[in-house]
Amino acid sequence: MARRPGAETDATPALRFPEADGARVPYAVFTSPEVYALEQERIFRGPTWSFLGLEAEIPRPGDFKSTYVGETPVVMTRAEDGTLAAWVNRCAHRGAKVCRLRRGNALNHTCVYHQWNYGAKGNLQGVPFRRGRRDMTGMPPDFDPANHNLRQLRVDSYRGLVFATFSDAAADLPDYIGPAMRPFVDRIFNRPIEYLGCTRQYSSSNWKLYLENVKDPYHASLLHLFHTTFNILRVGMKATAVTDATGLHSTLLVVKNEAENAESYRAQKIRSYQEGLRLEDESVLAMVPEYAEPSTNHIQPIFPQLVIQQIHNTLVARQLIAKAHNQFELVFHFFGYADDTPELRAMRIKQANLVGPAGYISMEDTEATELVQRGVAGAQDAHSVLEMSRAAPDETATLITEGLVRKFWVAYQRLMGFDAPAAAHP
Numbered sequence: 224m225a226r227r228p229g230a231e232t233d234a235t236p237a238l239r240f241p242e243a244d245g246a247r248v249p250y251a252v253f254t255s256p257e258v259y260a261l262e263q264e265r266i267f268r269g270p271t272w273s274f275l276g277l278e279a280e281i282p283r284p285g286d287f288k289s290t291y292v293g294e295t296p297v298v299m300t301r302a303e304d305g306t307l308a309a310w311v312n313r314c315a316h317r318g319a320k321v322c323r324l325r326r327g328n329a330l331n332h333t334c335v336y337h338q339w340n341y342g343a344k345g346n347l348q349g350v351p352f353r354r355g356r357r358d359m360t361g362m363p364p365d366f367d368p369a370n371h372n373l374r375q376l377r378v379d380s381y382r383g384l385v386f387a388t389f390s391d392a393a394a395d396l397p398d399y400i401g402p403a404m405r406p407f408v409d410r411i412f413n414r415p416i417e418y419l420g421c422t423r424q425y426s427s428s429n430w431k432l433y434l435e436n437v438k439d440p441y442h443a444s445l446l447h448l449f450h451t452t453f454n455i456l457r458v459g460m461k462a463t464a465v466t467d468a469t470g471l472h473s474t475l476l477v478v479k480n481e482a483e484n485a486e487s488y489r490a491q492k493i494r495s496y497q498e499g500l501r502l503e504d505e506s507v508l509a510m511v512p513e514y515a516e517p518s519t520n521h522i523q524p525i526f527p528q529l530v531i532q533q534i535h536n537t538l539v540a541r542q543l544i545a546k547a548h549n550q551f552e553l554v555f556h557f558f559g560y561a562d563d564t565p566e567l568r569a570m571r572i573k574q575a576n577l578v579g580p581a582g583y584i585s586m587e588d589t590e591a592t593e594l595v596q597r598g599v600a601g602a603q604d605a606h607s608v609l610e611m612s613r614a615a616p617d618e619t620a621t622l623i624t625e626g627l628v629r630k631f632w633v634a635y636q637r638l639m640g641f642d643a644p645a646a647a648h649p
């Protein structure tokens with residue numbers, strides 16, 4: 224691993240990204256515990272907004288959900304007055320995890336260790352034996368509970384998606400999502416939703432490999448045989464692949480073109496099309512059109528913890544939670560619209576089989592990220608090669624591109640403070 228000139232004495236690992244456009248990524252970025260530790264500081268405790276969950280998960284006063292911002296345990300709550308709050312789940316006394324449930328409803332939270340008690344917004348409201356007992360002294364007279372609240376985060380929601388940040392420097396949430404990405408968020412979150420439930424899975428790989436995956440339409444028609452076999456996604460389909468101005472967020476939209484057939488796959492001998500295979504129950508691939516902008520696939524990572532997804536009629540807010548340099552958790556939060564008919568609701572739930580840990584389509588994605596993690600073990604000085612569509616960096620109507628991934632890595636270097644080389648790609 225190369226170090227920045229003059230950086231030998233600090234603890235910052237400086238990775239070498241030899242190409243200014245992000246076309247070479249040092250594998251150490253996936254294997255280094257030091258990089259992972261620095262990401263906690265510069266990304267998850269830095270000027271980003273991390274997705275915590277959906278407002279629909281905590282609709283009533285007192286509802287709460289335990290989750291994470293990076294590796295820090297955080298609880299999101301709806302307070303008595305209906306406002307949202309988020310606090311670090313670490314007792315202000317001696318650090319114990321206060322809330323031990325994944326979800327629930329409570330207007331106050333008591334740490335089991337010495338029973339310090341906190342309100343829904345994390346304010347300390349009770350300390351046992353604070354004033355001592357008979358001839359036993361208690362806390363010093365100047366002990367003020369107001370100085371010992373749980374650490375609160377800035378919290379905001381955009382169209383029912385709840386985010387939090389540790390940073391006062393982060394832009395307001397709508398500006399953080401940005402004008403290029405908001406219309407796509409609005410497309411899916413265009414009316415009240417209903418939470419349907421979630422699946423969870425763990426991947427023994429680096430969390431950024433999953434972000435690469437959802438910014439990479441190139442793999443979709445090749446890795447996922449279900450896609451091509453049943454004509455869900457092929458490279459000839461109409462596509463939009465765009466990033467925001469920072470390069471951190473992106474959107475991929477695919478519109479199915481019925482004229483696209485198996486010919487091009489057969490012609491190129493791509494291992495994917497199997498003649499004569501058909502589904503016993505084709506309703507898993509039915510599609511009720513429900514958006515002004517038609518699309519069979521909408522995949523939208525909002526850095527660092529959210530991926531919005533619509534595939535046919537299945538709707539998901541995927542939550543990406545980094546656990547270690549070589550492990551992440553992926554939670555698929557399924558939802559529908561509050562005004563869904565029972566038939567449409569049933570269809571969404573059936574189509575949940577397309578994604579999640581054992582999804583017909585998305586099962587392979589975390590396998591692919593694990594294959595990379597295993598393959599790059601010990602690769603101290605090696606880089607990945609991101610050349611697809613490199614000569615046309617502004618091309619957006621394509622599925623054969625690694626442009627979103629390259630732009631992400633440029634943005635990542637900036638956020639992390641890694642030096643980018645001065646020379647741009649010719």
Ligand code: FES
Pocket residue numbers: 314315316317318319334335336337338339
């Ligand atoms: S650690 Fe929570 S009350 Fe002591």
Ligand SMILES: [Fe+2]
Pocket residue numbers: 436442443446447585588
């Ligand atoms: Fe995929």
